Amino acid sequence: MAHTVRELLGRGYNYLKKNEIKNPRLEAELIVCYLLDVDKAYLYTHPNRIVDEKIINKFDELTSKRKEGYPIQYILENQEFMGLDFHVGEGVLVPRADTEILTEYIIKMALKCEKEKLNIMDIGTGSGAITLSLAYYIKDAYIYSVDISEDAIRIARKNKRRMKLEDKVKFINKDILEGFPQIDEKMDIIVSNPPYIPSRDIDDLQIEVSKYEPRLALDGGDDGLVFYKYITKKAREKLTEDGVLCYEIGYDQGLSVKNIMNENGFKNIEILxxxxxxxxxxxxxMN
Structure with a gap:
């Protein structure tokens, strides 16, 4: 049975609302825009456009997946971060607005730096959100980006090509807990948004995260601090004399991570x- 754009939006809204999706109207609009490859304004200037059966069937498939908690960003294959559009999908965490605080801090710090070139290592590439944002906004930076997941590296490489940043980023597929990659140069900045959820807490997270986002990118061990302890210890060997170590943390981990840094000789430690x-x-x- 044929539907107009208006009827399809109403159908999606009612279905998603009935299944307790928080923003049913917006998500119905986003899915229709994705399937028709149009912007939101189009939906309201062409409400009577007839949508063919193939699109309707795909719409029903995607709204059904959304009902089950499948992330809307995976459905749309896209998430905005730092004003940039990132391709996302199964195998990477969806970039969060909270992570922009970490990224913005590094960009502002880098813009004040008088070095001709900054070497930066990002541990935990994911979609490339931090890595590629730093490469995009910091003119004289080269980013070494490390992730254990081949899926993450594949998606991040796709984003790197889309953003034309091939000459500023090197992706390295490695388990950081087995040692830092062998790079001759020292780093001016090491940044990481590592897995930091205590293992026992993961199943209690919202279903979009606990069921669909990669556990590998969430699980920080029994206390959530495994990566902070290891990276902080090893970072001293890899940073320049005036190097900086920057972490994203869980809301209740500030003092714990500050203590880990302090125990490893870091100075002027700030919690943002x-x-x-x-x-x-x-x-x-470092100093």
């Missing part, structure tokens, strides 16, 4: 808060 006033970033310096 997110827009909700919760601890979100920890920064420490």
């Amino acid at each position: 808060k997110d827009l909700s006033g919760r601890d979100r970033v920890v920064v420490g310096r």
Whole structure:
């Protein structure tokens, strides 16, 4: 049975609302836009356009997946971060607005730096959100980006090509807990948004995260601090004399990560808060 754009939007809204999706109207609009390859304005200037049966069937398939908690970003294959559009999909975490606090801090710090070139290592590539944002906004930076997941590296490479940043980024497929990659140059900045959820807490997260986002990118061990302990210890060997170590953290991990940094000799340690006033970033310096 044929539907107009208006009828399809109504159908999606009613279905998603009935299944307790928080923003049913917006998500119905986004899915229709994705399937028709149009912007939102088009939906309201062409409400009587007839949608063919193939699109309707695909719409029903995607709204059904969304009902089950499948992330809307995976459906749309896209998430905006730092003003840039990132391809996302199964195998990578969906970039969050909270992570922009960490990224913006590094960009502002880099813009004040007088070095001709900054070497930066990002541990935990994911979709490339941090890595590629730094490469895009910092003119004289080269980013070494490390991730254990081949899926993550594949998706991040796709984003790198789309953003034309091939000459500023090197992706390295490696388990960081088995040692830092062999790179001759020292790093001016090491940044990481590592897995930091305690293992026992993962199943209690919202279904979009607990069921569909990669556990590998979430699980921080029994106390959620495994990666902070290891990376902080090893980072001292890899940073320049005035190097900086920057982390995203869980809202209740500020003091724990600050203590880990302090125990490993980092100085001038700061805890930065997110827009909700919760601890979100920890920064420490070699000197």
